Amino acid sequence: MAELDLQGLLAEVAREMEPHRGEGAVADYIPPLARVDPRRFGMAIITCDGRAAEVGDAWMPFSIQSISKVFTLTMALEKHGEALWRRVGREPSGSRFNSIVQLEAEKGVPRNPFINAGAIVVTDAVLSERRPDEAIAEIRDFFRKLADNDTIDIDREVAEQEAATGFRNFSLANFMKGFGNIHAAVEDSLHTYFNQCAIRITCRQLARAGLFLANGGVDPIRGERITSAERVRRINAIMLTCGHYDASGEFAFQVGLPGKSGVGGGILAIVPGHAAIAVWSPGLNEAGNSQVGTLALEKLVRRTDWNVFD
Numbered sequence: 689m690a691e692l693d694l695q696g697l698l699a700e701v702a703r704e705m706e707p708h709r710g711e712g713a714v715a716d717y718i719p720p721l722a723r724v725d726p727r728r729f730g731m732a733i734i735t736c737d738g739r740a741a742e743v744g745d746a747w748m749p750f751s752i753q754s755i756s757k758v759f760t761l762t763m764a765l766e767k768h769g770e771a772l773w774r775r776v777g778r779e780p781s782g783s784r785f786n787s788i789v790q791l792e793a794e795k796g797v798p799r800n801p802f803i804n805a806g807a808i809v810v811t812d813a814v815l816s817e818r819r820p821d822e823a824i825a826e827i828r829d830f831f832r833k834l835a836d837n838d839t840i841d842i843d844r845e846v847a848e849q850e851a852a853t854g855f856r857n858f859s860l861a862n863f864m865k866g867f868g869n870i871h872a873a874v875e876d877s878l879h880t881y882f883n884q885c886a887i888r889i890t891c892r893q894l895a896r897a898g899l900f901l902a903n904g905g906v907d908p909i910r911g912e913r914i915t916s917a918e919r920v921r922r923i924n925a926i927m928l929t930c931g932h933y934d935a936s937g938e939f940a941f942q943v944g945l946p947g948k949s950g951v952g953g954g955i956l957a958i959v960p961g962h963a964a965i966a967v968w969s970p971g972l973n974e975a976g977n978s979q980v981g982t983l984a985l986e987k988l989v990r991r992t993d994w995n996v997f998d
C-alpha cells in the first residue's frame with residue numbers, strides 16, 4: 689500500500705470521469721434531491737494506516753439515503769446480536785428495493801437489511817422501546833463519532849419530504865406490522881427511518897465513517913472497536929450481495945468490492961484490510977445506483993489490486 693500514490697490515483701480517475709459528468713438521472717421523487725447539480729463528482733479514500741486523499745466535490749455534503757442502512761445494521765447487531773436475523777434475512781431479493789410482493793409469501797420477514805422493508809425492520813430494532821428523537825440522535829451521533837466530525841446532521845427538508853411522499857414505505861411497514869415484525873408504532877419507526885436517510889454527509893466523512901468495516905471492526909485511527917470482526921465480515925458479505933439494489937451482481941462483477949449505494953448518488957465501498965472509499969455523483973443508472981460513481985470505482989479498482997476476488 690505504501691507505494692500507492694492515492695492522490696495521483698484519484699486525480700487520474702477524476703480526469704477519466706470528466707467526459708461522463710452529468711450522466712444518469714438525478715432522483716426526482718422529492719425536490720431537494722431533484723435540484724442537485726448532476727455534474728457534481730467527488731471521491732475520497734482513507735486507508736487503514738491513516739492515509740487519506742480526495743478529489744473534486746469530496747468536501748460537499750449530499751444525502752446519504754440508503755447508505756445509512758449499513759450503519760443502522762451495525763447498530764442493530766450490537767443491540768440485538770444474532771436475534772436480529774430472526775426478523776430479517778440476508779439473501780438478495782431479486783426484486784425492486786421497495787417491492788412488497790415477497791413480504792406476503794415470506795410472512796413479513798424481509799429478504800435482507802438493505803431493501804427498504806429490511807431497513808425499516810432494522811431501524812425499528814435500533815429504535816427499540818425509545819422515543820424516535822432519542823434513536824435519531826443516537827444514529828446521528830454514531831456517524832459523528834465514526835467520522836470524527838460533529839457537524840454531521842440531518843437535512844430536515846429531506847426528512848419531511850420523505851415522510852410526505854413515502855407511501856410505499858408506509859405500506860411496507862404496515863404490512864410487516866400485520867405480521868408482528870414492526871414493534872414500535874409504524875409512524876415512529878418510519879419517522880426514525882426517514883431521518884436516518886436524510887443525513888447529510890461528505891465523501892470525506894463517509895469514507896472515514898466506514899473505515900472500521902475495512903479494518904475488522906476496529907476504527908484504526910482512534911483504536912476503538914466498533915463491532916466484532918465476525919460481524920464486519922457478515923456486513924461486508926451483505927454489502928457485496930445486496931448493496932446495490934437489483935444490480936448487486938453487476939456491481940460485484942464490475943467493481944468486485946463490498947459496497948452500498950443510495951439514491952442521493954453516493955456509494956461507500958470497502959477494501960477489506962486496506963481502505964474505505966466514498967464516491968458521489970448524483971446521476972443514477974436504471975438500477976438506481978450512481979452511474980459515474982460506479983464507473984469511477986471500476987476505474988480505481990483496475991488501477992489497484994483492490995478487488996476481493998483477486
Ligand code: GLU
Pocket residue numbers: 752753754755785786804850857882885949950951952
Ligand atoms: N429514503 C429512500 C426510501 O426509503 C431511500 C432510497 C434509497 O436510497 O434507496 O425510499
